Amino acid sequence: MNFQRYDDKTPTGVKNATGLHLVTENTPNGQKVQIFLEELADAYGMEWTTTLMFVKHAAQLAELLPLMPSSFSDTSTNEQKKDWFINLNPNGRIPIIIDNTQSPSFVVMETSAELLYLLKFDKDHLMGFKDEFEQSEMLQWLFFWHGGGAPYQGNLGFFRRAQEQSSFAISRFRKETYRVFGVLELQLSGKYTGQPKDFLAGKGKGKYTVADIGAWAWVKNWPGSGYTDEEMKDFPHLLNWIERISERPAVQRGIGEKYRRS
Numbered sequence: 001m002n003f004q005r006y007d008d009k010t011p012t013g014v015k016n017a018t019g020l021h022l023v024t025e026n027t028p029n030g031q032k033v034q035i036f037l038e039e040l041a042d043a044y045g046m047e048w049t050t051t052l053m054f055v056k057h058a059a060q061l062a063e064l065l066p067l068m069p070s071s072f073s074d075t076s077t078n079e080q081k082k083d084w085f086i087n088l089n090p091n092g093r094i095p096i097i098i099d100n101t102q103s104p105s106f107v108v109m110e111t112s113a114e115l116l117y118l119l120k121f122d123k124d125h126l127m128g129f130k131d132e133f134e135q136s137e138m139l140q141w142l143f144f145w146h147g148g149g150a151p152y153q154g155n156l157g158f159f160r161r162a163q164e165q166s167s168f169a170i171s172r173f174r175k176e177t178y179r180v181f182g183v184l185e186l187q188l189s190g191k192y193t194g195q196p197k198d199f200l201a202g203k204g205k206g207k208y209t210v211a212d213i214g215a216w217a218w219v220k221n222w223p224g225s226g227y228t229d230e231e232m233k234d235f236p237h238l239l240n241w242i243e244r245i246s247e248r249p250a251v252q253r254g255i256g257e258k259y260r261r262s
């Protein structure tokens with residue numbers, strides 16, 4: 001153990017990792033970083049190792065516990081709230097990256113900060129920009145989704161799954177998530193700029209960047225968030241954008257088998 005932020009409960013896979021190490025679960029937030037690492041693998045042969053967590057969400061837990069065998073409650077779940085993990089991320093949430101190429105190792109929490117940290121490995125600016133204004137646009141959309149999209153869609157999921165149903169909360173987060181889908185639609189449609197876009201940021205039709213990855217990992221889950229095909233007809237450009245990004249091999253790997261716990 002050469003890093004004071006590890007303790008005797010830190011899993012050996014985390015403790016003994018060399019190079020970049022991702023601690024994740026295959027949730028929308030986890031997928032953001034999984035996808036970008038897979039993109040970097042395709043572009044530059046990037047290598048890293050992964051520890052898969054079993055993060056249990058409070059609402060799921062409340063709902064699922066009565067259905068679980070009695071042995072269930074003492075399995076090692078809610079790992080992200082245990083000391084060893086809090087030591088690495090005081091926020092107790094996945095994913096995190098540990099960069100063991102630094103001495104001491106450097107830990108990155110918060111998905112958008114992680115995407116931006118990893119951008120330094122994108123030497124040719126394939127998924128970011130050299131131009132400061134395009135880069136600013138990318139940051140605007142990355143932050144827009146991090147602060148103004150994911151929390152709404154996340155809370156919508158939380159309240160939809162909760163044992164105690166609150167129609168007020170569900171309705172608030174359902175409307176707000178729908179509204180921010182509409183903001184993405186406006187940007188992609190070019191309704192006010194005259195320039196329809198394939199991707200959120202960049203000149204002309206835009207370029208696929210970490211801003212798209214950040215939002216896509218969530219927005220693609222619209223059926224699970226309870227929206228109907230009829231409602232989504234309001235967002236044709238957004239639906240095409242979801243499809244366009246889904247086709248990328250790195251995206252398919254980034255949400256795929258490799259990140260599912262057996």
Ligand SMILES: N[C@@H](CCC(=O)N[C@@H](CS)C(=O)NCC(=O)O)C(=O)O
Pocket residue numbers: 027028029030055056057080081092093094095109110111112
């Ligand atoms: N703002 C954080 C959110 C991370 C987050 O909410 N992760 C969820 C999984 S999608 C989690 O760890 N939930 C477990 C918990 O809340 O204890 C980020 O972007 O990294």
